[in-house]
Amino acid sequence: MTENVQNTEDLLELEGDLAADYIEGLLDILDLDGDLDLAVVNGRATVSVTGGGEELNRIGTPKVVQALQDLTRLAVQRETGEFSRLILDIGGSRQAHEEKLRKRVDYAITQIIAGRESVEFSGLSSYERKLIHDYVAECGYKSESQGEGADRRLVVSAA
Known part of the structure; x- marks a missing residue:
C-alpha cells in the first residue's frame, strides 16, 4: 500500500514538474516574468505563478487561467500518458x-x-x-x- 502511495506522490510531483516546464515555456513566449511554486495539495499537483506584476495579472482572469490549465493538463497527459487533474493558479486568481x-x-x-x-x-x-x-x-x-x-x-x- 505504501508503494502505491509513494508512486502516486511521485506521479503528482512529476506532473508538477512537467506543468512548470510547460508554463515556463509559455511565459517565455509571452515575454512575461513570474515565479513558479509547485506543491501537491489534496491529491492534486498544483502550479502557482506569482510575481510578474500587472502584465501577469492581465492573464489571471478565470477564463484565461482555465484555458491555460486545460492546455497544461493536455501537455502533462501527453508526457505521462495519464489523465491529469493539475490545478493552475496565476497571480492569486484562484483565491x-x-x-x-x-x-x-x-x-x-x-x-x-x-x-x-x-x-x-x-x-x-x-x-x-x-x-x-x-x-x-x-x-x-x-x-x-x-x-x-x-x-x-x-x-x-x-x-
Missing part, C-alpha cells in the same frame, strides 16, 4: 475566484434564511461545484448537483 463563489453562497444562504426553499447555481465547472459543496457543508447547509452535461446545476437548501 480571488473562490472568494467570489463564497460571497455568492453567502447571499444564497441569506435568501434561504429569509424563507426561500432553495437557490440554484448553474454554469459551474466541476471544480467550482466541489468548492461550493465544501463551503455549503462548512456553513451547515445542504447542496446537491442535479442534471447532466451543460444542464448540470448545484442546488443549495437548508440542512
Whole structure:
C-alpha cells in the first residue's frame, strides 16, 4: 500500500514538474516574468505563478487561467500518458475566484434564511461545484448537483 502511495506522490510531483516546464515555456513566449511554486495539495499537483506584476495579472482572469490549465493538463497527459487533474493558479486568481463563489453562497444562504426553499447555481465547472459543496457543508447547509452535461446545476437548501 505504501508503494502505491509513494508512486502516486511521485506521479503528482512529476506532473508538477512537467506543468512548470510547460508554463515556463509559455511565459517565455509571452515575454512575461513570474515565479513558479509547485506543491501537491489534496491529491492534486498544483502550479502557482506569482510575481510578474500587472502584465501577469492581465492573464489571471478565470477564463484565461482555465484555458491555460486545460492546455497544461493536455501537455502533462501527453508526457505521462495519464489523465491529469493539475490545478493552475496565476497571480492569486484562484483565491480571488473562490472568494467570489463564497460571497455568492453567502447571499444564497441569506435568501434561504429569509424563507426561500432553495437557490440554484448553474454554469459551474466541476471544480467550482466541489468548492461550493465544501463551503455549503462548512456553513451547515445542504447542496446537491442535479442534471447532466451543460444542464448540470448545484442546488443549495437548508440542512
